[in-house]
Structures are given as structure tokens and as C-alpha cells.
Amino acid sequence: MDTGDTAFILVASALVMFMTPGLALFYGGMVRSKNVLGTIMQSIFALGLVSVLWVLIGYTLAFGPDVGGFIGNLDFLGFKDVGATPNDALAATIPHVSFATFQMMFAIITPALITGAFAERMKFSGYVLFTALWLIVVYAPMAHWVWAPGGWIRELGALDFAGGTVVHINAGIAALAAVLVIGKRKGFGQGAFIPHNLTMTVLGTGILWFGWFGFNAGSALGANGLAASAFLATNLGAAAGACGWALVDARKERRSTILGVASGAVAGLVAITPAAGFVGPLPAIAIGLIGGVVCAWAVGLKFRWGYDDSLDVVGVHLVGGLVGALLTGVFADLAINEAGADGLLAGGGFGLLGKQFVAVGATLAFSFIVTYALLKLIDATVGLRVTEEEEVTGVDLAQHSEVGYSFSESGSFTTAHQATPSAGAAQVPASEGSGI
Amino acid sequence: MKIVVAVIKPFKLEDVKETLEGAGIHGMTVTDVRGFGRQKGHTEVYRGAEYQVDFAPKVRLEIVVDDDRVDDVVKAITTGASTQSIGDGKIWISPVEQVIRIRTGEKGPDAL
Numbered sequence: 049m050d051t052g053d054t055a056f057i058l059v060a061s062a063l064v065m066f067m068t069p070g071l072a073l074f075y076g077g078m079v080r081s082k083n084v085l086g087t088i089m090q091s092i093f094a095l096g097l098v099s100v101l102w103v104l105i106g107y108t109l110a111f112g113p114d115v116g117g118f119i120g121n122l123d124f125l126g127f128k129d130v131g132a133t134p135n136d137a138l139a140a141t142i143p144h145v146s147f148a149t150f151q152m153m154f155a156i157i158t159p160a161l162i163t164g165a166f167a168e169r170m171k172f173s174g175y176v177l178f179t180a181l182w183l184i185v186v187y188a189p190m191a192h193w194v195w196a197p198g199g200w201i202r203e204l205g206a207l208d209f210a211g212g213t214v215v216h217i218n219a220g221i222a223a224l225a226a227v228l229v230i231g232k233r234k235g236f237g238q239g240a241f242i243p244h245n246l247t248m249t250v251l252g253t254g255i256l257w258f259g260w261f262g263f264n265a266g267s268a269l270g271a272n273g274l275a276a277s278a279f280l281a282t283n284l285g286a287a288a289g290a291c292g293w294a295l296v297d298a299r300k301e302r303r304s305t306i307l308g309v310a311s312g313a314v315a316g317l318v319a320i321t322p323a324a325g326f327v328g329p330l331p332a333i334a335i336g337l338i339g340g341v342v343c344a345w346a347v348g349l350k351f352r353w354g355y356d357d358s359l360d361v362v363g364v365h366l367v368g369g370l371v372g373a374l375l376t377g378v379f380a381d382l383a384i385n386e387a388g389a390d391g392l393l394a395g396g397g398f399g400l401l402g403k404q405f406v407a408v409g410a411t412l413a414f415s416f417i418v419t420y421a422l423l424k425l426i427d428a429t430v431g432l433r434v435t436e437e438e439e440v441t442g443v444d445l446a447q448h449s450e451v452g453y454s455f456s457e458s459g460s461f462t463t464a465h466q467a468t469p470s471a472g473a474a475q476v477p478a479s480e481g482s483g484i
Numbered sequence: 485m486k487i488v489v490a491v492i493k494p495f496k497l498e499d500v501k502e503t504l505e506g507a508g509i510h511g512m513t514v515t516d517v518r519g520f521g522r523q524k525g526h527t528e529v530y531r532g533a534e535y536q537v538d539f540a541p542k543v544r545l546e547i548v549v550d551d552d553r554v555d556d557v558v559k560a561i562t563t564g565a566s567t568q569s570i571g572d573g574k575i576w577i578s579p580v581e582q583v584i585r586i587r588t589g590e591k592g593p594d595a596l
Binding site for chain 2: 301311344347
């Protein structure tokens with residue numbers, strides 16, 4: 049075990065954890081004010097729900113000893129035998145529990161990414177059930193295929209450094225399935241669906257960019273030269289993505305928009321994710337730039353084809369993920385990472401690119417089909433969508449009995465909802481209760 | 485007595501307040517409102533999607549005065565609020581039946 053590696057992965061795990069509240073702000077600012085809390089909730093509650101499920105069942109399905117290249121077995125159920133001793137097959141220099149916790153943070157943000165697609169109309173109960181089941185039937189197998197020893201995509205030799213397929217393409221195509229099942233928001237394509245607080249979105253962008261250093265550099269699983277290289281590639285991906293989107297804005301709209309720059313940074317980060325540990329700085333700039341430009345174009349597709357992807361999860365994460373996964377097959381270089389492969393431009397021919405296509409195709413097909421079926425099942429049982437009246441009112445009040453911004457103090461106290469006191473505890477009248 | 489109501493551009497509020505004070509008017513009520521007239525709204529662009537935003541922010545002034553002061557008030561508001569461009573706003577005047585000062589109970593012009 050290496051104390052430097054361990055210290056680095058502990059910090060990287062905290063950085064990746066911080067991305068999910070960052071995502072909450074990024075998404076929260078882009079919805080209308082009546083839906084800000086419901087949108088934030090769908091990211092924040094993933095921290096609660098997925099953390100618990102990951103320990104109970106998710107981790108062992110993803111990283112338990114391989115069963116047929118497809119799924120992990122139940123050896124690590126409830127984090128059994130996941131302790132301070134390193135697991136040599138997964139990460140030889142850090143405690144097994146550090147690796148498992150680092151992976152927990154990826155499992156949290158991936159379903160949270162999807163929520164941007166069905167923002168402003170999803171029932172909270174439907175979201176909870178969807179997130180729990182999706183983690184188990186889609187995320188865990190995908191993580192196993194790509195990252196676990198014995199996983200069939202990993203054995204194939206396709207490259208995904210930090211989650212281009214597992215996180216971004218997976219969440220992006222699941223987002224497309226979700227909006228096809230749940231349908232458009234009332235008034236999509238007619239009303240002014242305008243972001244209510246872009247300052248919040250930009251703060252979220254900053255937190256995502258910051259946390260992404262843990263996401264990508266941490267995926268080196270050690271405090272070493274590869275982590276340093278991935279760290280730089282990450283920053284350059286974001287930077288070039290911001291420039292790319294701003295260029296498209298300036299050409300198309302004749303002005304630069306802050307939402308464009310923020311979106312471009314995220315698109316660049318998405319695109320660099322699979323390549324971060326396989327490419328040098330110049331390819332990283334190219335990948336970020338292409339990611340920013342292509343995603344700026346792709347967010348317009350929803351109006352052309354008529355699917356209501358509220359916050360452009362398809363346009364940014366699916367398309368940015370595809371760009372990154374395929375460009376990894378172009379720019380990957382053994383000189384940067386000897387555990388990788390040479391891509392097209394590094395003299396490796398079309399071999400790696402072909403494998404990247406296979407990995408992408410399998411991710412698209414598996415995630416879309418299973419997510420679509422899962423959502424149909426939930427729609428037929430607990431339901432996915434709020435009522436039309438609730439949608440007009442806003443999910444904050446309708447689903448959570450709260451509002452994000454309160455401008456009125458008019459009203460009166462009604463009842464204190466208190467937890468039932470345990471037997472023998474003194475009964476405190478509501479009027480005298482001091483709360484916690 | 486008359487109530488003079490004016491809807492003006494928000495950034496002209498300070499100018500209007502000064503011209504009204506210059507005309508000897510020492511009280512007014514101001515509300516932030518939204519609206520549009522011939523000016524219509526404005527365009528906003530988010531991720532390449534263009535939206536027409538109908539309601540522009542405006543400020544609504546209400547001033548109650550005795551009949552002989554109405555022309556001065558209208559002139560003061562017109563001077564202060566004008567930019568000579570579309571969207572400068574409107575003024576309208578209506579009769580007021582009674583005015584009461586809450587503190588003293590005075591009624592009519594004495595309460596102004």
C-alpha cells in the first residue's frame with residue numbers, strides 16, 4: 049500500500065463527491081424558478097440514495113469477481129471484505145475501501161446527470177424508484193463491462209479512462225430514452241422556457257470543473273505522472289470546450305453568451321473524460337474544442353426532432369461522450385500511458401478506433417433498451433409524471449411543499465409535525481419545543 | 485382632486501423624482517411592474533434557442549394632487565421620463581373622490 053496514493057484518492061473522492069452539488073446548481077439555475085428545488089433535489093438526493101445502495105448491492109455487482117464478463121458476483125455484498133487491505137486486481141496501492149468509495153462517487157453523479165433531461169415534470173417517487181433500479185440494472189453492469197477485471201469491454205481493449213462510456217454516453221442515452229417515455233413539458237417549443245438564475249449555473253460550472261480534476265486525475269488511481277498528465281488534459285478539455293462553444297455563439301448569434309461558455313466547458317470536460325489519461329496536451333485541446341463546437345450544434349437537435357430534453361443531457365453528455373470516446377481512438381498515445389494503446393494519429397491504425405466503436409455501440413444499445421423498459425415499467429406502476437396542474441404550479445410546491453424563493457411572510461402557523469417520541473420520553477408541548 | 489398614474493422606464497425614475505420635486509411635489513408611490521405597449525418585449529438567447537420575452541420591467545408612479553396642480557405634474561413627468569424613443573411609457577389621470585390622512589383624520593385637499 050502507498051500512503052501518497054491513498055491520500056490522493058481520498059481527496060479525489062471528495063472532489064468527485066462535490067461535483068454532484070455542483071451539478072445541482074448547474075441544473076437548478078437553468079430551470080424556471082418554480083422548479084428550482086425539485087431539480088436540485090434530484091441531484092442532492094442521489095448522494096443519499098446511491099451511497100447506501102452502492103454499499104449494499106451496487107459495488108459488488110460492478111466490481112465483484114467477474115461472472116461471464118457481464119456482471120460481478122456477490123462477494124462484496126454489503127462491502128463484505130472491502131477494507132483497509134488493497135485488492136490487487138482493482139487497485140494495488142490503495143485500501144480496497146478507498147477504491148470502492150471513489151467509485152461510489154461516480155455511481156452517484158451518473159444517474160444525477162440523467163435528471164436534467166426530465167427536469168420540471170418528473171414525480172419524485174418515480175425518480176427515486178428509477179434511480180435505485182437504474183443503478184442496479186444499468187450502471188453496475190456497464191461499470192463492470194468497462195472497468196472490472198474480466199469485464200468484456202475492458203478485455204476487448206477499448207479505452208475509457210474516467211467514464212466516457214460508463215458515465216456520459218450511458219447517462220446521455222438513458223436521458224434520451226427517458227424523454228421519449230415521459231414526453232414533453234407542457235408548452236415545449238412555444239413558451240419561454242428561460243433559465244431563472246444563470247449565476248447559479250455558472251457557480252455550478254465552476255464546481256464541476258474543479259471536481260472533475262478528482263474525476264479524471266483520480267482515475268489514475270495513484271499520485272503519479274499519469275495523474276498529473278490527466279489533470280492537465282482535464283483543464284485543457286474544459287478550456288478549449290468553452291472557447292469552441294463561444295466561437296459557435298459568436299458566429300451564429302453574433303454575440304457570446306455566458307451560458308454558452310459554461311456549457312462549452314462542461315462539454316469539453318465530457319469529451320476529454322475517456323481520453324484524459326491517454327493523450328498529451330495538444331490532443332486534449334483538440335478534443336475539448338471539437339467537443340464544444342459539436343455540442344453547441346447538437347443542443348439544437350431537440351427542436352428539430354421534437355424531443356424535450358429539458359437541460360440538454362443528450363446534446364452535451366451523449367454527444368460529448370461520443371465525441372470523446374471516438375476521438376480517444378484517434379489521439380490515444382502509448383507515450384502518454386503505456387497501459388493504453390496507439391490511436392489512429394499515433395500510428396496505431398484503425399484497430400483502437402474499431403474497438404471504441406464496438407464499446408460505444410454496446411453502451412448505446414444496452415443502456416437505451418434497458419432504461420426504456422425500466423421507465424415503461426415504472427410509468428405503469430408508480431407513475432413518472434406529475435399532473436398537468438402540478439406541472440403548471442411547479443414541482444417545488446407540488447412535490448415538496450417548499451418554494452425556492454419566498455417573498456411573502458403573510459400566513460400563519462398551523463401544525464408542528466414531530467417525530468413520535470420514544471416510550472418514556474417527556475412529552476413537550478409544540479409551543480414550548482425548541483427544536484434541534 | 486386627481487390621481488396621476490404614470491408607467492415609465494425604470495432607469496428614468498430618479499430623473500422623474502427630481503423634476504417632480506422641482507415642481508413642488510413631495511409625495512409619490514412607486515411600484516415595480518412589468519408590461520409592454522407598442523415597444524413589445526425583447527429577445528433572449530439560451531443555447532442557441534431564441535425567446536421573445538413579452539413583458540419588460542417598468543416602474544409605475546401614483547401621485548394624488550389637487551386639480552390645479554395636474555398640468556405641472558404631467559409636465560414634470562414628461563420632462564423627466566422622456567428619452568424620445570419607443571417604450572418611454574404613458575400617463576393617465578383619473579378623478580379622486582376622497583383622500584384621508586390616517587394620522588390626523590384630515591380629509592380632502594388638506595390631506596394631500
